[in-house]
Each structure stands twice: as structure tokens, then as C-alpha cells.
Amino acid sequence: MTHPMRGVIVAAVLGLLCAAGVAAEPQQTGAEIKKLILPGEAFLLEGRPAFVMLPPEEKRSSPQPWIMYAPTLPAYPDRHEKWMHEQFLAAGVAVAGIDAGEAYGSPEGQRLMSALYEELTQNRGFAPRPCLFGRSRGGLWVSSWAIAHPDRVAGIMGIYPVYDLTTYPGLDRAAPAYGLTSDELGQQLKQHNPIERVDVLAKARIPFCIIHGDDDKVVPLTQNSAELKRRYRQAGRGGLVELIVIEGQGHNFWEGFFHCQPCVDFAIRQAKRGVRPATANRVRQAQPVPDGVQAVRNLEFSHPDAEPLRLDLYRPEQAAGPLPVVVWVHGGGWKQGSKDRCPAVSLAQHGFAVASIDYRLVDRAQWPAQIDDCRAAIRWLRTHADEYGLDGERIGVWGSSAGGHLVALMGTLDAPEDETVSSRVQAVCDWFGPTDLLTMPPNVVSEKRTRAQVAQSNGAKLLGSPVPDVPDLARQASALYQVSADDPPFLIMHGEKDPGVPLEQSQRLHDRLTEAGVSSTLHVIPEAGHGGKEFRTPEVQSTVREFFQKQLQQTAR
Incomplete structure (x- = not known):
């Protein structure tokens, strides 16, 4: 990333110095500061060489996803990693690093990494959470910085990384970087050794993808990557660490270490997820609970990647027998929204259990992740039906906009052949969902x-x-193309003047369902747009309630 005005100012100053007869100091070029394996910018930061390798201009974005690399030393990143970095840039992910010297994860090294972070996020529009990439002793760099700043990290990738500095470089070599004697560093290991503080990363749900040889004599697998996974498992977070162990390989330049597609895919995915602030920093307001209703919040129903998916379950305080379930699927253009706003909660006052679910948004995963998550919620509810007093054979779904799109597909798509617990639903209420993309x-x-x-x-x-x-x-x-005669009954509601999703989207789905012999009712809400107060009237709410009562309660066992 160049700064044209900076060059103009420097040239002007040099001209004035020469005119005054003053010998100007030669200026370092990017190539002199650091030689890069791919096009990018090398520059000085805090007097240390730093670099940024940027994706092609047409693949850049704002904020810019990125990977923080370590160790950045004169020889690194090197030609062995070129393929990996080419994949990052081609996917629209930048790579950056700063030469902290042989810092071994010391506070001074962390300070320089923070200086790079601040430069890129504050001045250059980079994302708030990079994925970190530590090769060999770079593992000490990135894990130490992550422990100090877990809210700034989207994930950590490693190639035979060091997490226990007693194994490499050892206390004697590491101590000078910490400004301590070997004995002093040994006494302060619980403060400085990353492997001793892995619980911080596990608690923050920082995911890892690591490739490591089982014959590594320099950075032993057992005390480093395997120990990190063991400690994550001990903390109940073992699923967040993908450890790829290569039999018979040591600490070397075997090509497979540097052409590891799962690691590359992980780093790209996590870097792109880093455009969002950490989940822990997002404050959500709890859904008000109506009188006579009890709520069980944040039940984890799936864990498809680094972050779990959760649902809130609402039930009548007084319930006799298993309850039919209505699942609410929120809208938001597949890019925003959450389970925390649930218009369906009032049904819990009328003999239903209501589950409001989250699903992966598009900054986290693309199709078909969204429908996979909805199906996972249905399967979880069926699996845990006895535990929560639910009727697993009577489950309906209700959603608006993007949620309407998903519930319509839950009613029309064929269930996966390999599922052992059914994800089929028995009734669908679609509010103004796109049905033909x-x-x-x-x-x-x-x-x-x-x-x-x-x-x-x-x-x-x-x-x-x-x-x-x-x-x-x-x-x-698109539900329009998935309709078949065995689909469940539909209630479709759409605003007459919807500016976002044309009314025709619902009309065509209704016609297709009717032609297939599926029970479908279309209600056009006069003067209504894309949602709004017209959908919150007692008449509309009564129509929805009566639909689910007919389809789920009257046929309940």
C-alpha cells in the first residue's frame, strides 16, 4: 500500500537540502528494507522492518482480512511458503509481519506486534481480528501475543510451532530476549511460557489448525502441539484444535508442510471471519419473557466451526405432556440478526414450546451452511425432546425475510440421505421470504x-x-424449485407493497405448492411493506397461531 504524497514530500525536502548545499542521507527503499517473496510493501515501523503483501486490487475489501505472520526475520517468509501465501492473496486475504528479532514471544516482541496491529487496523483499514500464522519459533510469537490480546485474534495456524519455550529455544537462549537470567525466566514460566497459559485461549474459544511431524526432534510434538490440544480438551474445547500429525517427518522442508490445504483453508476462513469484532464484545439484549413462560437460553445445538450455535427455548411454566414446537428463524439478509429477537415467543402462552435459533451468517460461511444449521437445530430438538418435554414428531417453523427463505426450504428440500435423526418439519409459516433467487x-x-x-x-x-x-x-x-407433493402445509404472508422482496416471490411459491397438491394459504397484508407494524396486529398474530394450532396441536399425540 503506497502513499504518493509521502514520496512528493520527501522529494521536496531532498531538493531543498541539495539547494542549500546540504548532503541528504540516502533513503531506504522497500526492497532494501526487506525482500518479499510476493508483491507488497516493505516499510519501517518503530525502526524495525515490516511488510504487507496485499491481494490483487479487485479482491481487496474493507475492512481488509489479514494474516499476521511470525517470525518475520530477514529470511522469512521464505520460498517454501510461497504457495501458501499465494493462496491467501488469491482469496482476498493480506499477509503482514514485523521483524521483532529473536524475540521468542517476549514482551518486547509483543509490543512490536501490537505496533503493527495498530498501524494496520487504525491507519490502513485492516480487520480487527487477524488470523495468526506461526511457523516453528513463530509459534511462540503468535501464541504469546494471542494470550495477551485474545479479543484481537480470529484463529491461529501453525507449521511445527513452538508453544513451550523450554523445549525450544530453551531457557538459556530465550532469557536475554526477556531481559532475565535463565534462572529468573525459569521461575517466571507460568507468566511467560505460552503452554502454561493455554487456558486463556481455550476460554476465548480461539481455534487452531496445526501441522506437525511426529519425528520432530527440534520442536517435539508431544510437548508442543499435542500438549496444546490436550489442554484444550481438558478445558472442554478439544474440538477447536485441528492437529494434523505427519508420520515420520521431523523439523524440515518437506513439501507437505507448506502445501497443507486444510491449514490454508482454515487461515482464509478465520481471517475473513475476523472482519467482525469478537463475539464476547457484542452485547445482546435478552428477549423479554411473557408472563407464564419460562426461558432456557443459549443451549448449544451445533458446533460446525470455531463458534458454537445456540438456541433459546421458551416453554409454558405449566405444561401437561409433550409440547409441539415452533422454531423461529430470524431474518437480516443472511448477514445480520440473531436469536435474541423472537416474535414467536407469544406462542409459548398458548401451549407451544418455541425455539429461537442462530445460524451462520454470510461473513462466517456461505450456502448451504445456513440450511445445514437449521436442520441441525431440528435434529437437536428431536434428540433432546424428552429432556425438555417436547413432542419431537410435531415441529413447525416460522421465519421472516431471510428466515422466511430458510423455513420455506426446510419445508421443501429433501432431507439428507445420511441423517439418522430426521430434520423434516410438519408445518411452515413463511413471512415474505425470497423463494427464487x-x-x-x-x-x-x-x-x-x-x-x-x-x-x-x-x-x-x-x-x-x-x-x-x-x-x-x-x-x-430456492424453495420454488424444490416443491414436491409430500411437503408440509404452508402459511405464506406477504406485504402488498413490499419494496425488498416482491410479492410475486410468495405468489409463485403458493401457486407451485397448490399445483403439487400441498396445502398452502397465502395472506397478502394490505398496505404493508417488508415487515413492520402491519405484521404485529392481533389479526395477523391470530392467523399464525391458528395455523400452528391446526397443524401441530390438533394432531398431537
């Missing part, structure tokens, strides 16, 4: 919408590509 206006190039705009649509973010480029995937993600 191919014809949704934001996904269609027209006189009003350029291809560049279509590429930035919510549909493109959901599918991972502009919708016109992936028509088969778009059909698979």
Missing part, C-alpha cells in the same frame, strides 16, 4: 442494476458468487 431484483443485471452491483448483493454473498454465475446452486437454494 434467480429472479430477485438485486440478483438480476438490468438497466437499473450493473453487474458490479449484482456481485455485491446479499444473494451473491449467500452463494459466494454472483447469482447469475451459479444458476444451479441458486435453484438448489
